Amino acid sequence: MTEKNFTGAKILVVGGAGFVGSNLVRLLREQRPARIVIVDNLLSADISNVPAGDDIDFRFGSIADDAILEKLPGDLDYVVHLACYHGNQSSIADPLADHANNTLTTLKLFERLKGMTSLRKVVYAAAGCAVAEKTFDGASATKEDAPVSxxxxxxxxxxxxxxxxxxxxxxxxxxxxxxxxxxQNVYGPGEILGAGRWRGTVHTVWRNVTPTFVWKALHGEALPVENGGIATRDFIFVEDMARGLMACALNGEPGEIYNLASGVETTIRELAESVNALAGNSTPLALTPARDWDRSGQRFGDPAKAAEKLGFTACVAHRDGLEKTIVWTRDNRDRILGCMMQHARYVPQVKAYER
Structure with a gap:
């Protein structure tokens, strides 16, 4: 493994105003790169995540926009492509929007970057769920070479x-x-419920399971646990994910795949019970039916290759990460609620949180 850093580098972070992107930008800045270009159309992000500074160059728009692409610096050192149409439920509701914001963005970005001789690495945020075995009968750790259905x-x-x-x-x-x-399933401070524009489903507000559970637990609500909570996920703290992306950029081998994972399988029921305990919520869980679209109910990633080849290991224990997330949510309640209230006409129950 080669030890390097980002000092003096020119970096493009596509989706840099989002949950993972903003945490990545924060850690990158600690290494004093020359410039970080952030491209984000704020479809599922909030402008408050974009830091101020002479090293930050924020460009509002989609990376699929020809004008945005044309004006990108021609001497980038690193690119991290995180932009996507978040997430599964919204893509089911509007496959064409998913195509425009997931597929077309990626193709046009790569077409623009081809031939840029300064590039050291282009890191793409791939999805572990896309290769995980479709099972509720007990998961094995998904390896990088798992077959693709x-x-x-x-x-x-x-x-x-x-x-x-x-x-x-x-x-x-x-x-x-x-x-x-x-x-894998990233969680932690900075994931703002309701950030961005309406995307056709209530999941514009109720995003990944962890921030949804934390918010509801802090408000004394019953956490909605589907299918008895038997589904499992690999929860990785957002700062670990950011460090993993940096390791991919510095030490990843072009053409290779690396799981950024904790390697720990946690049931959704265990997650709910942990969040309730840490948040002091005594309201019983609300058991709901299974989601009719989700067949990959139990999954977690194998982190061995990333540890061996990148020197990356997730280090934040799940309970510690949940504690940090709960504290951040309490401290940022008004900011989160402001984003949720943008969608009150579509999700009227969010008005109940005003006080």
């Missing part, structure tokens, strides 16, 4: 795989230094 549960899953395939093509055809970082 042609049958998928959501357009989001399909588009994330297409992104990998396009990256592989540009790597083999144009020598784009492309590295795939396969995400």
């Amino acid at each position: 042609l049958f998928h549960d959501s357009p989001y899953s399909i588009s994330k795989l297409i992104g990998e395939m396009y990256g592989n093509y540009y790597f083999t055809r144009h020598k784009l230094p492309f590295v795939k970082a396969r995400f």
Whole structure:
């Protein structure tokens, strides 16, 4: 493994105003890069996540916009592509929007980057859920070389795989230094419920399971646990994910895939019980039916390759990460509620949180 850093580098973070992107930008700045260009259309992000500073160059818009692409610096050192149409439920509601914001964005970005000789690495946020076995019968850790099915549960899953395939093509055809970082379930401070524009479903507000559970627990509500809570996920703290992306950029081998995972399997019921205990919520869980679209109910990633090849290991224990997330949510309640209230006409129950 080669030890390097980002000092003096020119970095593009696509989706840098989002949950993971903003945490990544914060850690990158600690290494004093020369410039961080953030491109984000704020579809699922909030402008408050964009820091001020002479080293930050924020450009509002989609990376699929020709005007945005044309004006990108021609001497970038690193690119981290995090933009996506978040997440599965919204993609099911509007597959065309998913295509425009997941698939087309990736293809046009790679087409713009091909031939940029200054590039050291292009890191793509791939999805672990797209390759996980479809099972509720007990999961094995998903490895990087897991077989890929042609049958998928959501357009989001399909588009994330297409992104990998396009990256592989540009790597083999144009020598784009492309590295795939396969995400697991990221959680932690900075994930703002309701951030961005309405995307057609209540999941514009109620995003990933952890921030939803934390918010509801802090307000004394019953946490909605589907299918008895038997589904499992690999929860990785957002700062660990950011460090993993940095490791991919510095030490990843072009053309390779790396799981960024904790390697720990946690049931949704265990998550709910932990959040309630830490938040002091005594309201019983609300058991609800299984989601009819989700067949990959139990899954977690194998972190061995990333540890060996990148020197990356997730280090924040789940309970510690949940405690940090709960504290951050309490401290940022008004900021979060302001974003949620943007969608009150579609999700009127959010008005109940005003006081």
